[in-house]
Amino acid sequence: MPIRLQDVLKHSSLTPADPVIRAAAAVAAQTQLRWIHSSEVLDIAPLLGGGELLLTGGQALVAATDKRRVGYIWELAERRVAALAIETGTGLPSIPSAMVAAAEAAGLPLIELRKVVPFVGVMEAINSLLVSETAGHLQQADGASHAMAVELAHGGSLDRILAVLADATGTEVVLTSNEGAPLASALPAEQAAEAEPALTANAEQDRARTISVDVSVRGIPSARLTLRALAGSDVNLARIAGNRSVDILALALLQRMPPGLKEMAGAALIRAVDSGTQNWRLQQLAPAAGIPLSARLVAIVVRSPGSRQLRTAVEQLLDRAGRHSASYADNAELLALAVLRPDTTREDRKDILAGLQALELPEGSVSAVGPVAAGIAAAPWSLTEARLTLELASGVGVNSKGTMQSGGVLDAEDFAVERLASHSLDDARRTDFVRQQLGAILVHDEQRHSALLETLRVWLDSGCNTAQAARELHLERQSMHQRLQRIFTLCGGDPRGTGRLAALHLATRLAAMQSTLPGRSLT
CATH class of the missing domain: 3.40.1390.20 (HprK N-terminal domain-like)
Incomplete structure (x- = not known):
């Protein structure tokens, strides 16, 4: 029970x-x-x-x-x-x-x-009951998996294989492609003659009774198995049996729709890029994946609870924006490479950024597009820089105007300063430089709980456009001018037209970078 x-x-x-x-x-x-x-x-x-x-x-x-x-x-x-x-x-x-x-x-x-x-006592008492229940579920799930294997061995269709699982679990079972197209479905025998069961009035209850499992063929996510527990059925049994059935369904899919060489080579290429494999291996895999050795390309990293489900949508986006793409999803991370056309490299990269921003991503998702790599040998560098961008952002992104914002799609080019500093300057040197350039402003903010540093950064990021910075900070123009006058007084005058402008801009970006690192203090 x-x-x-x-x-x-x-x-x-x-x-x-x-x-x-x-x-x-x-x-x-x-x-x-x-x-x-x-x-x-x-x-x-x-x-x-x-x-x-x-x-x-x-x-x-x-x-x-x-x-x-x-x-x-x-x-x-x-x-x-x-x-x-x-x-x-x-x-x-x-x-x-x-x-x-x-x-x-x-x-x-x-x-x-x-x-x-005492939580320990609660867990010991309840989990002991759940262990006994799970043991029974495992036996039932193994029996269902064996019956599905027998059906497969006798040439049964996907519908007949799923019917075995539906009968064993009392669930409605649906197998769909990555694009969402139905491949097969089944209902328990006692329900099959009736109309398709309707959702309950409470969508969240239906969601809680729905189990989804990815089915991979040779390491490539190829389909999704969904089991919806009907009235009186056991959700835990459905969850265990669904996971136990994945290997059988993968074999069935392999017989009917095996992944192509190009797709397998693309997944292998991404894994090789990610692991830092020697260049000769990349040159061996790239042509098989449809990627020229000298192609200009970018790496994309998407971190999301639904990374496997996003793979098809991201690949379609990359193929539209460039010429070829390859991707690989593992755990909560989707990695991809996109080939850009030589005559429209910048435009293609902008299209990729815009397309990622337009995708509907699960809550908590974040992605980064790396810098352009000249040839497959530089692909690991683009991927490393994309990952570094996510680390430097630490939950803070940059939009197309260079303004900090939460989460979303990050452009590694907007973090060029931070990436250079991360590679070339240690924490102590970054902190010293920020204090030299912004020390008086930092002290003012600390003592008066003001936001002059943020005001200066937004103003500099906007190209010293006072009206635009005021809008982004939601300030009246007069208030913005007053803040700038206070900033100029503290940093030795209006920096426009002087060599100090670049130094101040660099310092504000490094200050934002330092503030995201745990345990760092600039004052």
Whole structure:
């Protein structure tokens, strides 16, 4: 019998915590658990597999901003975590309203534990029950996988193979291509004669009962398996059986739609570029992937919870913007190479940036486009610089005008100064240079809680365009002029038309770079 969230909240190990559901109560009534974890780390989502009840004492949430708290909720929801339970008390008197609203919107059951209980005891008690349940699920899943293999060996169609899985799990099963085109589907035998089951009134409940698994053929993501648990079916069984069936489905797809040489060579080329393989190997793989050895190309890095699903859309974008492309998705990172046309190199690269900005990416996604590489031998350099751009941004991006903004698509060329400084100057030298150029402004900001440094940076990034900088900072023009006069007084006069302008601009960019590094202080 499935172990549900509402049963766990009534368990003797957890009732002393006086739990109360603060968000997504309608979803909580049907939520089934796979495991219980406890963690105080806010970046825990990528380590979870879905179906967990996550316990936290809330210590990390006390110091976090509302934006980070909301991001924490959405990251857990994206990983299909079953529920989040937060212990409140002296440090965190109540769950912040922003988190409650986000959890309700995301359909993530949010539970307040109003009294302290030992999490270790709760996990030992509940997980022991879940282990027993999982053992039974594994036996059933192995039986289903064996039956699917027999069907495949006898030449069964994809529909017939999926029907075995549907009967074993009591789920509606659909196999689609990376482009979303249906390849096969099946319903349990007792449902097959009826009309297709309708979604429930609550879309979040349907989402919680839906399991999606990527199917890779020879390491290349080729299809997606989706199981939607119908009334009375076991979500955990569906999750385990779906994952156990991937190898059988990969074999079936390999017989019917094997990946081409070009696609396999492209994936191998990206892996070689990423691993720093010797140049002779790159020269061997590039022609097979359709990439000329002397081509001008750029590397793209996309970090996203849905990197595998984004692969097709990104490849289509790159093929439209240039001539050829190759990509490879691994965990939460998508790597790609795009060949640019010799006569329109800059235009093609701009089209790639614009196209990435237009893509609908999951919450928390960030990407970077590396500098143009002259030939396949320089591809590892472009990829390294794209990754360095993400590291330097540290959650802060640059738009086409050079203005800092959160997340999104980052252009490595907008970080040319920061990349050069990272390669050529150590932390101490960068800090010393910033203090020499901006020391008086830094002291003023520290003592008076002003924002002169940010004002100067935006003004310099805008090309010393006072009106544009005022708009970006949401200031009246008079207020902007007053700030600039104060800045000029502190830094020795108006820098326009002097050699100090470039030094000040460099210092403001380095100051922004230093401020994103943990433990760094400029004052």
